Amino acid sequence: MPIDINRLQQALSVEAERGFSNLQGKQFLFADFLHVNLREDLPENWEMSDRLQAQTLASQYAQYNDLSLSRRQHLIAETRRLLYEVRRREIAETSALSGITKPQKKPKIEAITATEPKSTKKITPDTEIKDIEGIGSSLAVRFQLLDLHNVRDVLSYYPRDHIDYARQIPISDLKNGDTVTVIGTVKKFGCFTSPKNPNLTIVEIILRDRTGQIKLSRFWTGKRYSNRGWQEIQKRLYPQGCTIAASGVVKQSKYGLTLENYEVEVLEHTQDTIQSKTVGRVVPVYPLTEGITPEAIRSLVVQCLPAVSQIVDPMPDRLLRDYQMIRLPDAIAQVHYPDSSATLEQAVIRLTFDKYFYRRLVSLYRRQQQKAIHFVPKSQAIDQLEKIIPFELTNAQKRVIAEIRADLQGQTPMNRLVQGDVGSGKTIVAVYALLTAIEAGYQTALMAPTEVLTEQHYRKIVEWFMQLNLPVEILTGSIKTAKRREILRQLETGELPLVIGTHALIQDGVNFARLGLAVIDEQHRFGRDQRSRLLQKGEDPHVLIMTATPIPRTLYLTNSEIEVSIIDELPPGRKPIQTVILKPSQRKDAYDLIRREIAQGRQIYIVLPLVEESEKMEEIKAAIQEREHLQNVVFPNFQIGLLHGQMSSAEKDEAINIFRRGETQILVATTVIEVGVDIPNASVMLIEHADRFGLAQLHQLRGRVGRGSAQSYCLLLSSAKTQTAQERLQVLEQSQDGFFIAERDFQMRGKGKDEGTEQSGHSSFSIEDRLPDEAARQEIFQIAREAAERIIKKDATLENFPLLKAEFEMHYQRLQGGAIFT
Incomplete structure (x- = not known):
């Protein structure tokens, strides 16, 4: 019996209206009826691709009861599209035979699969956007703002979200917050200009x-919409009694439930197939820029998707099977227009896996090209150091030291980050590394971002090195010419084993005889080029990076270039810092606490964001003016010092030394004290306009107190009233765990760009952002890391994996620059 398309369309429509419940008909259940009919002898005029798709759909209806609601919705939508296309073609053929040239509705876009396009003009991954039908040169220029130049770029421009409009339900079943599609008839349509605002046009259906x-x-909004001609066109588009499909998010309004930001399409009848790219289906949401509408980017993606069939998966089949990854063409197709939430998840996992895999592969190859300086382990100087230092190392410090010393004896140069909270003892860990290199006969360098921090390191380390009979020098911009010339001479001859300095270390004329280890403190304050210039002072030296600025696990666990050690234990005897958010009306309470602490012999920091008045931030007190106010009005009986970034190095050192000696009880400062100032007697940190600082910066500032045995306090003074600002500051109240704070800061601010030189702010979307949580990201990263190590271990040149080699070359050039295979 030939297939009856009308009966099938009617059955599909009723099943959708009744909630996809597998309705019982007179003879068959809905699913059995579709299964049987789609397996019948199909008419001869059906194309082979239609027949194959019908058989695939029939097999899925055999499992209809086991499908999720979402999958049932997608299955019915796919069936509708197939039947509509077949019926449209039949009508066109009949019209052509009879000489009728009746215009037809533009066909619905076919199911997005990795199949050949039916267009006679074949699109390839290398086709430029401007050559795609319907894309003019002006629109192509706009797409270039999104860095989209050819089809391959478009296919790699993944959606940041999806909205599921595939669920079709009756109006009576609508619930607030649901994302749905409803189909009905227009009872009333109105389009008119607001009587209160001539530039506002209101459409009501x-x-x-x-x-x-x-x-x-x-x-x-706009005069063009207030034009009577435009409004009359709208009325003719949606006449009373016409059938429309509307998709949107259900919201409660004063008139009852409505659809927010709805999309509509006019249908010929309630059983008609929806053609729109947005109504009644899962809709991708892409990052946009000015001049590019959501519809424009979706339309471009749909035109480019047929080229997916020409993309060859470079990943070895064995690797894909072992790690249960879907193939690349399927992942690209499904990440744009997924068949279900499950296939979308598989696509995101595969594409994230690829990103991490190639990064790790590039890192492994790069490291293989470097010749590690092999340090023969000695322990004489370290044994002497352990007799000198007046404290016992924590277990965390011992663990990290062991990891570092193992790296220094490895086959590839060390590239390790030591992250530890404020006061966790990173400096002594670095000293163990420095001594290991020095005992092996190499020179070392420690670079810090500020003279204050550099002085702090020098003051600590020189005391230990003098007792070990090891020379150490400090090199900053304020070092006098004669002294600088002598330090440079000692570095060139190799007689100076350790130099501690600022950016002065990377200047021309600073040359090492045998630089074996470079230690970089607070590395985030240096640019990539600055770090690189220090490493170029030697031949592939080992690198140790230290930071007290909390780095989210989400970021450092997915960095293929670096190994990470964490000092997650504070020295014994430290008391938790009490952190309190204060309103301006509570300033007197803060001043009373300061007076009580000074009476007990303690010292105070008061921190302000700026040095001078700013036109944009007039309400923020300048540090200089605030110091005078505090000295003359608030605390006339105490001595108050001043420290800010515009002071000379000598003036900064003098201000800190006076405060260290206790000659000033209060130090008014800008964020120059964020790192490197270690005054154990300081017990109160008052931060003005705390909402102006980042969470990581506030955590660093708080770390300037609590370094002694006394109870310490951090007072966050803020007049901010927004919920976001309050929530940010409450993170500091809730926790002193730098890693927790970093994660919350990461979630609130965004991660910045993880490639290139930009390092802050919300970045463009990355595919791993679609993963459900950090645990999923870490799991995929570990799998990708393992896979890359397997490949490079099996074939370091990738000669046995030609497709993978070609893809790797492209990634290497983008991440590192320059070709590597000849």
């Missing part, structure tokens, strides 16, 4: 189905 009605409203 009252839509009803057999279960109820709903009012849809939309607002258009």
